[in-house]
Each structure stands twice: as structure tokens, then as C-alpha cells.
Amino acid sequence: MNVELIVGWPDGSDLAQDYLEASGRVTPYYGASWRDTAAYHAKLDDLDARFDADARRTALGAMTLPPGVSNERLDAWVEKGGLVVTTGQQPGLFGGPLYSIYKALTTLSLARALEAELGRPVLPLFWVASDDHDWAEADHTYAIDSANELRLVRVADPGAKQRPIHRVEFSKELDVALAEFLQVLPTTDFSDDYITLLRDAHDSSATLSSSFQQVMEGLLGPQGLFFTDAANPVVKDRSSAVLLVELDAVGSEALLRGTAESLEADGYHVQVHIMDGGVNLFLEGPAGRERLYRDDAGFRLHHSGEHLTREDILARIQADPSVLSPNVLLRPIVESEVFPVVSYVAGPGEIAYYAQIRVLFESHGMRMPVIHPRHGVTVVEPKIRKVMDKFEVGLETLRRPHHEIASEIAKDEVPADVRKALGGLRGAVGEESSKLLEAALAIDPTLKGPVTHARNTSFAAIQEVEKKIVQSVKRQNEIALGQLEKAQLHLFPEGKPQERVLSPFYYLFRFGNPFMAALVDALKVDLPSGSK
Numbered sequence: 001m002n003v004e005l006i007v008g009w010p011d012g013s014d015l016a017q018d019y020l021e022a023s024g025r026v027t028p029y030y031g032a033s034w035r036d037t038a039a040y041h042a043k044l045d046d047l048d049a050r051f052d053a054d055a056r057r058t059a060l061g062a063m064t065l066p067p068g069v070s071n072e073r074l075d076a077w078v079e080k081g082g083l084v085v086t087t088g089q090q091p092g093l094f095g096g097p098l099y100s101i102y103k104a105l106t107t108l109s110l111a112r113a114l115e116a117e118l119g120r121p122v123l124p125l126f127w128v129a130s131d132d133h134d135w136a137e138a139d140h141t142y143a144i145d146s147a148n149e150l151r152l153v154r155v156a157d158p159g160a161k162q163r164p165i166h167r168v169e170f171s172k173e174l175d176v177a178l179a180e181f182l183q184v185l186p187t188t189d190f191s192d193d194y195i196t197l198l199r200d201a202h203d204s205s206a207t208l209s210s211s212f213q214q215v216m217e218g219l220l221g222p223q224g225l226f227f228t229d230a231a232n233p234v235v236k237d238r239s240s241a242v243l244l245v246e247l248d249a250v251g252s253e254a255l256l257r258g259t260a261e262s263l264e265a266d267g268y269h270v271q272v273h274i275m276d277g278g279v280n281l282f283l284e285g286p287a288g289r290e291r292l293y294r295d296d297a298g299f300r301l302h303h304s305g306e307h308l309t310r311e312d313i314l315a316r317i318q319a320d321p322s323v324l325s326p327n328v329l330l331r332p333i334v335e336s337e338v339f340p341v342v343s344y345v346a347g348p349g350e351i352a353y354y355a356q357i358r359v360l361f362e363s364h365g366m367r368m369p370v371i372h373p374r375h376g377v378t379v380v381e382p383k384i385r386k387v388m389d390k391f392e393v394g395l396e397t398l399r400r401p402h403h404e405i406a407s408e409i410a411k412d413e414v415p416a417d418v419r420k421a422l423g424g425l426r427g428a429v430g431e432e433s434s435k436l437l438e439a440a441l442a443i444d445p446t447l448k449g450p451v452t453h454a455r456n457t458s459f460a461a462i463q464e465v466e467k468k469i470v471q472s473v474k475r476q477n478e479i480a481l482g483q484l485e486k487a488q489l490h491l492f493p494e495g496k497p498q499e500r501v502l503s504p505f506y507y508l509f510r511f512g513n514p515f516m517a518a519l520v521d522a523l524k525v526d527l528p529s530g531s532k
Contacts, residue, residue, distance in 0.1 A: 001514040007520045010212040010376035012348025015268040019351050029355035046367040047340040053078050056423050059339045062234035064148040077121040081083045085111040087345035088127030091165050091212035093141045098499040104220050107345045109525040117527050123226050130166035130209035131230040131325040132257040133289040143184045148486045153181045162288025166209040166231040178202050190512030236321045237504050239334040243324050248281050271352035280330035284323040292480045329357050333364050343370040373522045387487040398488050406481050429458045
């Protein structure tokens with residue numbers, strides 16, 4: 001497989017970048033650095049105090065196991081103080097964008113590295129955030145068709161109405177979207193197995209979250225990845241106490257606000273805004289999954305405005321425990337309540353909001369897991385590398401708007417004699433206009449304005465001529481510049497890194513299992529040999 005994988009860290013905020021670089025400025029917000037092996041060891045006492053063998057066995061019951069995992073492996077995990085490295089993602093159509101795969105593979109590699117470092121069994125676990133209700137973020141995917149055009153495939157809204165994604169069932173909408181998606185992708189030696197996986201995962205009885213998990217299991221289960229779901233009954237049961245504590249925790253908002261103010265005072269952008277009166281919980285109500293707010297009467301649902309007492313909320317939970325769920329800041333605490341999480345593999349946005357919640361972990365009697373950054377990858381196919389080499393451009397150049405790059409390249413393509421003549425003309429205008437100005441001022445000082453105007457007009461006319469010459473060169477190089485534009489589409493579709501837009505199936509259909517194997521080999525986590 002002749003595909004280039006450029007591995008690095010995804011771009012993020014200043015806060016995320018400082019954490020990546022282990023800046024001492026951010027240590028108070030995280031409590032530890034991902035580059036410090038001692039930080040992972042320091043987490044063990046907290047986990048052993050909260051998880052005995054029975055608690056670990058219960059946690060195992062909330063996981064979907066990968067194929068081929070042995071009972072001996074699972075028993076050892078329970079009896080020998082097993083740990084988990086987690087990551088997670090909101091469900092996305094047909095497996096979501098590429099970075100979901102990169103998060104998972106980083107998690108797999110970190111789990112192996114920590115197992116060797118800590119001398120304990122460590123399981124890699126992917127949390128499917130199925131209680132999320134942002135349908136517009138989850139309902140689509142992109143691929144590039146045979147004409148090198150970016151194609152958006154979106155499933156019609158089956159009536160999500162702000163409901164958690166795990167509640168939204170499909171009928172014919174999913175069949176239509178899948179048929180369109182498969183038409184975009186090529187028929188290759190590798191495509192049949194992936195078509196079967198997609199069709200099996202996206203039947204008309206599926207939800208977006210169940211189909212997402214089934215796709216991810218098909219791709220990454222063979223690598224040893226475990227899965228769990230936010231709506232899993234064991235997860236709901238084990239996390240109910242945390243949710244109720246937070247329901248009554250009037251002081252959480254003040255703690256989080258204090259951290260947010262401290263971050264802003266240090267010059268950082270706050271990833272998650274702290275809302276006045278906002279509880280770190282959502283409750284399913286008349287308008288779907290709604291944020292809870294405190295008011296004088298008890299609580300209020302954000303969109304519908306419905307007022308509830310604590311007893312009203314408890315009654316709804318009693319009838320259906322899944323109606324209460326954590327917000328983005330509380331979800332990591334829920335995860336660490338259910339599973340013995342030693343480390344979380346985070347994207348740049350997650351790294352930023354984890355800086356806000358160390359105090360929330362501590363208020364629930366926990367030590368925050370060590371936050372480890374996920375890998376980022378740019379996939380460069382041979383045809384794209386050929387274009388990059390032809391124009392002698394790298395990734396940073398291709399991130400810029402196409403018209404800027406095209407203009408610069410066109411200027412470089414202007415023949416040397418034309419550039420020389422234009423330079424000479426500018427120089428002559430400048431030199432002779434200076435002489436004219438000096439002579440004219442000796443006659444009449446008021447002539448400065450007309451002479452200066454004539455000089456500026458001449459320069460403007462020369463610039464206009466140069467612009468027309470560059471435009472002519474652009475037209476002559478239209479085919480070559482079109483190649484450059486297509487390269488940008490592959491690397492930065494919609495002006496964004498490809499990993500945030502393209503479906504992994506775009507590459508899997510072309511390159512098959514060797515593509516996944518190359519990613520596994522490229523996304524290795526090497527723990528430092530000592531503290532840094």
C-alpha cells in the first residue's frame with residue numbers, strides 16, 4: 001500500500017497546545033502531565049480505593065467484549081487490579097469522521113504501553129456518547145467520489161427533536177442514505193466486506209448510536225478494543241449516585257466558575273461556558289433532552305420552561321433511569337465512577353475542557369485521570385504527493401485559501417523577462433518622478449500634489465498591468481492549478497483537516513485492511529522512560 005501517513009498532534013487552542021508541550025502554566029488545571037510516567041502510577045491508589053474485584057466485575061458487565069478475548073484475560077483483569085484507558089465520541093453516520101478511528105487506535109496503543117509500565121492488565125475502552133442530542137452534528141458524512149468531488153451524504157431527520165441519539169430509530173431514511181453513500185465509494189477488491197459491514201450495521205431497526213458502535217466494533221474489535229454505551233443499563237445504574245449528588249450539589253457551579261475565571265485570568269479561552277444556575281445534568285422533557293437549571297421553586301427545563309421539584313425528577317428517574325444524563329463536564333466523572341480509568345485519550349477540544357473539571361473530580365472524591373492526547377493523521381495518497389512535489393508545497397501551505405496559493409504560484413510562473421521589465425518600469429517611474437518633483441518644486445511648491453498624483457497613478461497602472469499578466473498566466477496554468485485545488489480538497493476538505501471531515505471508508509474501500517494495519521503501526525504510543 002503506497003500511502004503516506006503524516007502523524008502529529010491535531011491543532012488546538014493555546015490551552016491544549018500548552019498541555020501538549022507540558023507547560024508548567026497549565027499543571028494546576030490538570031494536576032499532572034501526560035509526559036510524566038509517575039502521573040499514571042499516582043492514579044493507582046485512587047482507583048484501588050474505589051474499585052474492588054466486585055466493582056471491576058460489574059464494570060466488565062458494562063462492556064461489549066472484542067472477539068477472541070479470553071476468559072483468563074478477563075479474570076486476570078478483575079483479580080489483579082485491572083485498569084482501563086478510555087476515549088469516546090458522539091455517534092456519527094457510517095462510523096463518523098476519521099479522527100474517531102485515530103482516537104481509538106491511540107487508546108489501544110496507550111493501553112498496551114501502560115500495561116507494561118504499570119504491571120497491571122489494562123483494557124482499551126471506547127465510550128459511545130449515545131445520550132448526546134446534537135443530531136445536526138451526527139447525521140452526515142463525507143467522501144470523495146470518482147470525479148474528485150467532495151460529496152456530502154446526510155440521513156433525513158426521522159424526527160430527532162432534541163432526543164438522545166439512542167432514542168432515534170430509523171426506517172427507510174437510513175436505507176436511502178446508505179445507498180447514496182455506497183454509490184459514492186468505488187468498487188474494489190476490498191469493498192465487499194465493508195459493504196456487508198455497513199449493511200449489517202444499518203438495517204431499518206437500528207439507531208444511529210447502535211449502528212455507529214457496530215461499525216466501530218467491526219473495524220476495531222479485531223484490534224482488541226472494548227466498547228460501552230452511555231445508555232447501557234449497567235452504566236446508568238452505577239452512575240445514578242453521581243447524578244443525584246450533582247443534582248443536589250449547589251456549589252458545583254461556583255467551583256466551575258472559579259476555575260473558568262482563573263483560566264481566563266491566565267489568558268486562556270474557556271471551552272465550556274458556565275451558565276448561571278445551570279446544573280451539569282440533562283433531563284428528557286417535552287422538548288427532548290433539556291438542560292436543568294435551578295430556580296426558586298426547584299428546577300426548570302431550559303427549552304420547554306417546565307418547572308420541576310426534586311421529587312418530580314426522582315419520580316421520572318424511577319420510571320426510567322435513562323432520562324437523566326450528564327452534561328459534557330460531568331460525563332468524565334460518570335465514566336470514572338463506572339470504570340477504573342487511569343487515562344483518557346482526548347482530542348484538542350476535550351483537552352481544553354478537562355482543564356475546567358479537576359475541581360469537579362475532587363468534589364466527587366476522585367483524582368482526575370491522566371489526559372493523553374490523541375494522534376492526528378493526514379493521509380497522502382500517491383496522486384496527491386505527486387501534486388505537492390510538483391508545486392513544491394507542504395501541508396501548511398495547502399491549508400491556506402486556494403486563491404491565495406494560486407496567485408502566488410502564478411506570480412512565480414510569470415516569465416523572468418516580464419518580471420525584469422516590470423521591475424525596471426517601476427524603478428524608472430520612481431527615479432524619474434523624483435527628478436521631476438525636485439525640478440517642479442523649484443518652479444512652484446504647489447506642483448508637489450500633481451507630480452505625486454502622476455507618480456501614484458503610474459504605479460497603480462503598472463500594478464494593474466501586472467495583475468492582468470498574472471491572470472493570463474493563471475488561465476494558461478488552469479489545469480495545473482486545478483490539480484492543486486483537488487489536492488487541497490483531499491487534504492483540507494471544507495477548509496478543515498481531512499480527519500475531521502472524511503469517512504474512513506473512503507480509504508478503506510481503496511486500500512482495505514492494509515490501510516488499517518498501517519494506521520495501527522503508525523499510531524504507537526511510547527511512554528517516556530522517566531518523568532519530564
